[in-house]
Amino acid sequence: STLPNDPQYPGISAVIPGWFSEISPMWPGEAHSLKVEKILFQGKSDYQNVMVFQSSTYGKVLVLDGVIQLTERDECAYQEMITHLPLCSISNPKKVLVIGGGDGGVLREVARHASVEKIDICEIDKMVVDVSKQFFPDIAVGFEDPRVTLTVGDGVAFLKNVPEGTYDAVIVDSSDPIGPAQELFEKPFFASVAKALRPGGVVCTQAESIWLHMHIIEDIVANCRQIFKGSINYAWTTVPTYPSGMIGFMLCSTEGPLVDFKHPVNPINENDSQQSRPLKFYNSEIHTAAFCLPSFAKRKIGSK
Numbered sequence: 001s002t003l004p005n006d007p008q009y010p011g012i013s014a015v016i017p018g019w020f021s022e023i024s025p026m027w028p029g030e031a032h033s034l035k036v037e038k039i040l041f042q043g044k045s046d047y048q049n050v051m052v053f054q055s056s057t058y059g060k061v062l063v064l065d066g067v068i069q070l071t072e073r074d075e076c077a078y079q080e081m082i083t084h085l086p087l088c089s090i091s092n093p094k095k096v097l098v099i100g101g102g103d104g105g106v107l108r109e110v111a112r113h114a115s116v117e118k119i120d121i122c123e124i125d126k127m128v129v130d131v132s133k134q135f136f137p138d139i140a141v142g143f144e145d146p147r148v149t150l151t152v153g154d155g156v157a158f159l160k161n162v163p164e165g166t167y168d169a170v171i172v173d174s175s176d177p178i179g180p181a182q183e184l185f186e187k188p189f190f191a192s193v194a195k196a197l198r199p200g201g202v203v204c205t206q207a208e209s210i211w212l213h214m215h216i217i218e219d220i221v222a223n224c225r226q227i228f229k230g231s232i233n234y235a236w237t238t239v240p241t242y243p244s245g246m247i248g249f250m251l252c253s254t255e256g257p258l259v260d261f262k263h264p265v266n267p268i269n270e271n272d273s274q275q276s277r278p279l280k281f282y283n284s285e286i287h288t289a290a291f292c293l294p295s296f297a298k299r300k301i302g303s304k
């Protein structure tokens, strides 16, 4: 059914005369809207409602439980930053784990790094992978890299079975902490990430907006300070179609060789990305700039 207000599809109830409005209790009193040209897909997986529509100005849009996950126009600002902030901060990353990220965009970016030998991904929802392959070929292209192994399952459970010290980097490309991603923001999860990393290994997790979710960020920072004994920093990027137009990342390293996230040691060599398109958003200057925080956020988050 595509009837507005069908309780089976909360996302679709927000399509009011030709516009998608992103209404959620996570950002009360505001809702970013995009003009809809055509609804291309809607379905209900075991975990969430999945919708794809063609917008008039941001290309195709992927929506999970009524929340925009990516648009073709601005996905670069998220995928490139969540990937290259951690991977350019260490030399020679070889083994990388992605949690979530079923669209494949982070994989596409990890694959630019020639030093990487193994890319594991654990996404809970196979429908996200299938829909991305069908509607977002320039993003799902990440799955085609021969170094990639996909596990469909819960990232929390996956990490429990990872032998200690396996990965150089873990990237947590999750949805918001309402629904299947809730545990990905909690302390036991961070502890298993730390265990899965080698000494001096790095993690980058999606860490919400300083305009909307400072309390969530403060909790994440407090948890990470207890668990990660290396560096702990908050960075951010602009994504016009995310609530408040920006999103942050928590970057941490485990005890071992010190990681200075603000000064990348492993710049991307454009020649390494043979088949892929040039970087649209990331560069070394924006890497360093991403750690500069507005005063109100700096006071709350601090950094070490």
Ligand code: SAM
Binding pocket: 069, 070, 075, 078, 079, 099, 100, 101, 102, 103, 105, 106, 122, 123, 124, 125, 128, 153, 154, 155, 156, 173, 174, 175, 179, 180, 181, 182, 184
């Ligand atoms: N890469 C995206 C972007 O450009 O903004 C958006 C986020 S991605 C689609 C978030 C994914 O995390 C979703 O596909 C969701 O199914 C997945 N996810 C949520 N909870 C999870 C869990 N516990 N384990 C593994 N994946 C999870």
